[in-house]
Amino acid sequence: MNRRRFLPVLPILTLLAMLGPVAAGLWGTVLPAFGHLPAAGLAGPSLDPFRDLFNWPGLPRAVMLSLSTGVLATGISLAIVVLVTAGWSGTRPFRALERLLSPLLSVPHAAAAFGLAFLIAPSGWLSRLVSPGLTGWARPPDILIVQDSWGLTMTAGLIIKEVPFLLLITLAALGQADAQRSTTIAQALGYGRVTGWLKTVFPRVYAQIRPPVYVVLAYSMSVVDVAVILGPNTPPPLSVQIVKWMSDPDLAMRLEAAAGALLQLGLVVGALLLWRIGEVVVASLGRRWIAKGSRGRFDAVVAQTALVAGGFSAVIVLLGLVVLTIWSFAGFWGFPDAFPDGWTLRNWMRFGPGTLEALGETALIAGTVALVALILTIGCLEAEYRYGLSFSQRAVWLLYLPLLIPQTAFLPGLQTLMLNMGADVGRLPVMLAHLVFVLPYVFLSLADPFRAWDTRMGTIAAALRASPDGVLWRVRLPMLLRPILTALAVGLAVSVGQYLPTLLIGGGRVATLTTEAVALASGGDRRAIAVYGLMQTGAALVPFALALLLPALVWRNRRGLRHG
Amino acid sequence: MDKGLALRDVTITKGGVPLLSVSHAIAPGEVLTVMGPSGVGKSTLLAFITGTLAGDFLATGEVWLDGQNITHAAPHQRRVGILFQDDLLFPHLSVGANLAFGLQPGGSAEARKAKVDEALEEVGLSGFAARDPATLSGGQKARVALMRMLLSEPCGLLLDEPFSRLDAELRAQVREMVFDRARARALPVLMVTHDAEDAQAAGGVIVTLGD
Numbered sequence: 001m002n003r004r005r006f007l008p009v010l011p012i013l014t015l016l017a018m019l020g021p022v023a024a025g026l027w028g029t030v031l032p033a034f035g036h037l038p039a040a041g042l043a044g045p046s047l048d049p050f051r052d053l054f055n056w057p058g059l060p061r062a063v064m065l066s067l068s069t070g071v072l073a074t075g076i077s078l079a080i081v082v083l084v085t086a087g088w089s090g091t092r093p094f095r096a097l098e099r100l101l102s103p104l105l106s107v108p109h110a111a112a113a114f115g116l117a118f119l120i121a122p123s124g125w126l127s128r129l130v131s132p133g134l135t136g137w138a139r140p141p142d143i144l145i146v147q148d149s150w151g152l153t154m155t156a157g158l159i160i161k162e163v164p165f166l167l168l169i170t171l172a173a174l175g176q177a178d179a180q181r182s183t184t185i186a187q188a189l190g191y192g193r194v195t196g197w198l199k200t201v202f203p204r205v206y207a208q209i210r211p212p213v214y215v216v217l218a219y220s221m222s223v224v225d226v227a228v229i230l231g232p233n234t235p236p237p238l239s240v241q242i243v244k245w246m247s248d249p250d251l252a253m254r255l256e257a258a259a260g261a262l263l264q265l266g267l268v269v270g271a272l273l274l275w276r277i278g279e280v281v282v283a284s285l286g287r288r289w290i291a292k293g294s295r296g297r298f299d300a301v302v303a304q305t306a307l308v309a310g311g312f313s314a315v316i317v318l319l320g321l322v323v324l325t326i327w328s329f330a331g332f333w334g335f336p337d338a339f340p341d342g343w344t345l346r347n348w349m350r351f352g353p354g355t356l357e358a359l360g361e362t363a364l365i366a367g368t369v370a371l372v373a374l375i376l377t378i379g380c381l382e383a384e385y386r387y388g389l390s391f392s393q394r395a396v397w398l399l400y401l402p403l404l405i406p407q408t409a410f411l412p413g414l415q416t417l418m419l420n421m422g423a424d425v426g427r428l429p430v431m432l433a434h435l436v437f438v439l440p441y442v443f444l445s446l447a448d449p450f451r452a453w454d455t456r457m458g459t460i461a462a463a464l465r466a467s468p469d470g471v472l473w474r475v476r477l478p479m480l481l482r483p484i485l486t487a488l489a490v491g492l493a494v495s496v497g498q499y500l501p502t503l504l505i506g507g508g509r510v511a512t513l514t515t516e517a518v519a520l521a522s523g524g525d526r527r528a529i530a531v532y533g534l535m536q537t538g539a540a541l542v543p544f545a546l547a548l549l550l551p552a553l554v555w556r557n558r559r560g561l562r563h564g
Numbered sequence: 565m566d567k568g569l570a571l572r573d574v575t576i577t578k579g580g581v582p583l584l585s586v587s588h589a590i591a592p593g594e595v596l597t598v599m600g601p602s603g604v605g606k607s608t609l610l611a612f613i614t615g616t617l618a619g620d621f622l623a624t625g626e627v628w629l630d631g632q633n634i635t636h637a638a639p640h641q642r643r644v645g646i647l648f649q650d651d652l653l654f655p656h657l658s659v660g661a662n663l664a665f666g667l668q669p670g671g672s673a674e675a676r677k678a679k680v681d682e683a684l685e686e687v688g689l690s691g692f693a694a695r696d697p698a699t700l701s702g703g704q705k706a707r708v709a710l711m712r713m714l715l716s717e718p719c720g721l722l723l724d725e726p727f728s729r730l731d732a733e734l735r736a737q738v739r740e741m742v743f744d745r746a747r748a749r750a751l752p753v754l755m756v757t758h759d760a761e762d763a764q765a766a767g768g769v770i771v772t773l774g775d
Contacts, residue, residue: 463639463716464665464716
């Protein structure tokens, strides 16, 4: 009885949890950006913060870095995913790649970035493997690879993480695009695999994956943890500089940070608009290309190249995890030896207790946030089903909104707002901030399977006199155990990987595996980084393994649920 | 008291376009067959009676069951049983647990288990209680689905193309079993189908929609 009044409130509560902090944070950014910061005894409005910002000599470079890394990372990972899918979907190499990439989705960005750095640095594993044999190097060459001033390594670090994400999203969209039959028809008309797919299936698929592509663009332009690890230092990308200003003991620097945050927001909005225009241009060129009737002469080459690129991006992440593992057990490891002189547990003994403490904090935050997100999500979806509500395409964009607004644009504002109100930083606000990013992913992960459930099961159960709550608890949720646990694992992984909300909203006092690992980046202690990076990866990966294992175990005697 | 299932001036429209109109009383143990090609809204009529009509449909008229107006009752309080063309056994429950789901609450664990076993025996499936429903044959699943529905002691039975997934031989067998059980329990039955043979076998009044 109680529930009946509770359930309709859940969708509103969910929207509030997702968009409330974003709106509050933007408000909290706008005020100091125009010189209003009562906590520092400053009252606006003034344009001084923007004047200071534009006087910062690093600004043009920082802005360029934000744009170039974002657009390049998004464009290249999208191209790889689209061409691999065009050339190979439904084949055995494609399934192999898919199986390789899906677990990589949950590897946190920071861990993947560290792995990449340990691989390709002048003193990295790749250099060690071929030295001195091929290169003649007896000491690491003096070249800047990691943290290169063009941000190319940072772009690569983003690509290897966005490829699995976009591939999974594309796979989900393929199911609704009737891809198989369209490709068959195109091929029967003499079109090559890639050309036929691009001309018939891609427009439909892209319409579906457009929101996540925008998320990738917004994220890549404003990411902080990957930029701290792989990005240039002098000057850093704009987002990193904003965080630096925020952590300056001089409160007045927050004004400049807020102005920078608004600039970052403007940059992302501008880039999204540019991307949208690019879509229109590509569509019109594409129509002309289709009208020409060319069958695709270079399909084989394009498909091969794309597969190699996709495979390469997966292998890089995997090798990165391998080299992290080696470093975590490494004794003395001098250059240019391919492997350490000795193996030891000392690194784990030394950093183990610290990681365990951080793991506890991480698990507490991630567990609470993921569970709350799951409850809200199920509540929304169940309310939608019971009251016959339907969400329009516009409402779907609401889900993506918190992911499209750069974290650096509203989290500093949220922190400043809390400071002004005298609210305490700490664990609970961090959880609320995580919820903003965890909720959309949990919802997007669970919505399709929840809605795809055969509602005749509900009709039957009601005809057997089960109440609506009874249907939910006794039939629907048990049948959906696997997607529910997967959604929970997604939520845990997203929370585990959060860097900026933990750092800013936690006021530096909430130490999770991610904040600790990223904080080690500047120190360059590879053994410590390796241990923290692996723990972070484990914290995100283990729940996924359990989400696969548990339903298989619970339903081991239920063939009807084995492939659901 | 008026035993049976009565549809009083039921009209269903979608977006202002009338789909169907039915006014008919079904006496206990009788079968009303509603025929018509697919897409004419036969299943929509059943959804109206079970109380699960989708929001984009509009229905007027009343449904009376055993002298009670159930038009606005909650789906789980209508005491209307339904069988679909798919067995829709709950895949996460054993055969026995599926039957127990239908059984009304109350009684000792042993008494409930005895009722489940009895139901299984009635359809020749003794000893199947612990089985995974997915391992049953099509005919066996249909029988379990029927007994599950009957254990919930419905006052009326709806059949939505119930035999169309079964092959010819099995079809006659299952059909006979369903009608026999319904008659034995004096249930009013409303069947929608597009199959003339099913309609003939039902032996009751046939209403054809969509002419």
